[in-house]
Amino acid sequence: MKIGVDLDQCEANGICVGIAPDVFELDDEDILHIAEADVPEGRVTEMESAVTQCPKAALRLQ
Template structure:
């Protein structure tokens, strides 16, 4: 699994960070950072929930 955030789509709602704080961080300048773009199997469901919670579909998941 590869996790990315499209900065052109992201509006920094922070729902990804709420869904998976171990994978995403909303910075002071309203920029989302992916903390782990290749999450361990036990975090992959959280990554999928974060992607599903994004209102702009900025969080993208590429499955292996």
């Protein structure tokens, strides 16, 4: 399973960063970066939470 972001939809609210700061990072220009797109098996629930809490639905699990 992988997590991705639609940068056209992302508003850099940072909710995902608060959920998993080791996975998601906002740079100085408020662009979201994903440190590791492959979701470890033990963190699927955490990534699902980040996806469902994104106010712009910019995150996707594939």
